[in-house]
Amino acid sequence: MAGPSRDANQYLTAKQNSSPAELQQDWALLEEYHSKKLWHQLTIKLSSFVKHDELQKGRELIELYENFIQGFETKINPLALVEIVAIVIRQYEKPQDALKFLEYIESRIKNNTEAVALVKVLQGNILLQELKDAEATKVIIDDVEKILDGLDGITTVHGRYYLLASKYFQAKGHHADYYRTVLRYLGCIEVSELSATDQVQHAFLLGLAALLGEGVYNLGELLAHPVLDSLKGTSSSWVIDLLSAFNTGDIAKFEAMKPKWSAVGDLARLEVKLRQKISLLCLMEMTFKRASNKRDLKFSEISEATQLPLDNVELLVMKALAQGLVKGAIDQVDGTVHMTWVQPRVLDKQQIASMAERLDSWCTEVQSVETLLEDKGHDFLTL
Known part of the structure; x- marks a missing residue:
C-alpha cells in the first residue's frame, strides 16, 4: 500500500x-x-x-x-x-481489493497468532460470501483451525471462526458438521446478544441440521439449549415438537406432524432418511426404558414400536449396532435381541423421570435382598 x-x-x-x-x-x-x-x-x-x-x-x-x-x-x-x-x-467495492488490503495487514501483524487468525477469518468471509470460492474458503478454515488449536482457552476469534465454518458447511450441505459447528459458535457467545431474527434463524437451521445430520442422535443437547426458546410463539415452533418426537423415538407423533415438516423441502426430500433415523432412536429409547436385566427385545415388539415390517427389524438392529448406538447380540432363532448397553444422551424431563422410576425399583430390589440376607444369613453361615 x-x-x-x-x-x-x-x-x-x-x-x-x-x-x-x-x-x-x-x-x-x-x-x-x-x-x-x-x-x-x-x-x-x-x-x-x-x-x-x-x-x-x-x-x-x-x-x-x-x-x-x-x-x-x-x-x-x-x-x-x-x-x-x-x-x-x-x-471496498471490489472483494479482490479487500483481500489485497488484508494480505497487507497480515504482513504487518504476522507475529501475533490471534490477529493472524482473525485476518484469515475475514479473508474467508469474503471468499465464501462474495466470491463464492468454497475451495479457497476450506483452505482458510483448515489453516485457522490449526492456529486456534495451538492457543490456550477460548479467544475472541473462536466464535467468528466457527461462524465462518458453519456458513461453509451450510453452503456445502454438510448437515452434521454445520450442527456441531454452530453449537460451538453459540458456546463462544452470549445468545442474548444476538438479534431476535438471528436467534430464530440459528435455532431453525440447527433443528433441521440435527434431524438430517449423519450421526447426530443426541438431540437432547439441542433441546436443552436456550437458543430454541426463540422459536416459541413463532410459525416455526413445530421444530421443537419434532425434535422432541425424534428424541423419544415417537413415530406416531412424527407421522402426525407430517403436514408441518413435509412443507420444508430438505425434510420432504429426505423422508426415507428421517424415518430410518427416528426408527433407530425408537430402538434406543426402547432399550433405555428397560431395566438392565430385562433387555431382551422381541423382533415383534420392535416391529410394532417402529412401525417397520418384521423382515426389516434385524437390519435396523444391525445398523444400530454398527453405528455404536447400542450393544447386544441378535438371536435369529428366537427372533430376539439382547441389549447390554445404549449410547448415553442428554435426557429430557420425561426420560429423567423414567430413570428415577427404575432407580426406585432397583433400590426396592436391593432392599429386598438385604432383608433376605438378614433373615436367612444365619442359615447360610451355619451350613
Missing part, C-alpha cells in the same frame, strides 16, 4: 473543519492522542470511532486508514488493529 498522502495532523484538521458538529470533538481527540503519542488511548478511541454512522459511507474509512492510521499501525495492538480493519474493509 502507498504511504499517507499528507501529514496526519493536516488530515485531521481538515476533517475536523469539514465534519458535522457531533464529530468535531472526536477528530480533535484523535489529533490530541496522536500528537502526544498516546497509542493505547488512540486505539480505544479509534475502535469506537470507526463505527460512527457518518463514516459508513463512500470511502471515508479507507481514507482514514490511508491518511492517518497507517502511519502508526505498528504501534497499535495487533488484534485491535484487525478489529478496526474488519470495519474498514466493508467500504
Whole structure:
C-alpha cells in the first residue's frame, strides 16, 4: 500500500473543519492522542470511532486508514488493529481489493497468532460470501483451525471462526458438521446478544441440521439449549415438537406432524432418511426404558414400536449396532435381541423421570435382598 498522502495532523484538521458538529470533538481527540503519542488511548478511541454512522459511507474509512492510521499501525495492538480493519474493509467495492488490503495487514501483524487468525477469518468471509470460492474458503478454515488449536482457552476469534465454518458447511450441505459447528459458535457467545431474527434463524437451521445430520442422535443437547426458546410463539415452533418426537423415538407423533415438516423441502426430500433415523432412536429409547436385566427385545415388539415390517427389524438392529448406538447380540432363532448397553444422551424431563422410576425399583430390589440376607444369613453361615 502507498504511504499517507499528507501529514496526519493536516488530515485531521481538515476533517475536523469539514465534519458535522457531533464529530468535531472526536477528530480533535484523535489529533490530541496522536500528537502526544498516546497509542493505547488512540486505539480505544479509534475502535469506537470507526463505527460512527457518518463514516459508513463512500470511502471515508479507507481514507482514514490511508491518511492517518497507517502511519502508526505498528504501534497499535495487533488484534485491535484487525478489529478496526474488519470495519474498514466493508467500504471496498471490489472483494479482490479487500483481500489485497488484508494480505497487507497480515504482513504487518504476522507475529501475533490471534490477529493472524482473525485476518484469515475475514479473508474467508469474503471468499465464501462474495466470491463464492468454497475451495479457497476450506483452505482458510483448515489453516485457522490449526492456529486456534495451538492457543490456550477460548479467544475472541473462536466464535467468528466457527461462524465462518458453519456458513461453509451450510453452503456445502454438510448437515452434521454445520450442527456441531454452530453449537460451538453459540458456546463462544452470549445468545442474548444476538438479534431476535438471528436467534430464530440459528435455532431453525440447527433443528433441521440435527434431524438430517449423519450421526447426530443426541438431540437432547439441542433441546436443552436456550437458543430454541426463540422459536416459541413463532410459525416455526413445530421444530421443537419434532425434535422432541425424534428424541423419544415417537413415530406416531412424527407421522402426525407430517403436514408441518413435509412443507420444508430438505425434510420432504429426505423422508426415507428421517424415518430410518427416528426408527433407530425408537430402538434406543426402547432399550433405555428397560431395566438392565430385562433387555431382551422381541423382533415383534420392535416391529410394532417402529412401525417397520418384521423382515426389516434385524437390519435396523444391525445398523444400530454398527453405528455404536447400542450393544447386544441378535438371536435369529428366537427372533430376539439382547441389549447390554445404549449410547448415553442428554435426557429430557420425561426420560429423567423414567430413570428415577427404575432407580426406585432397583433400590426396592436391593432392599429386598438385604432383608433376605438378614433373615436367612444365619442359615447360610451355619451350613
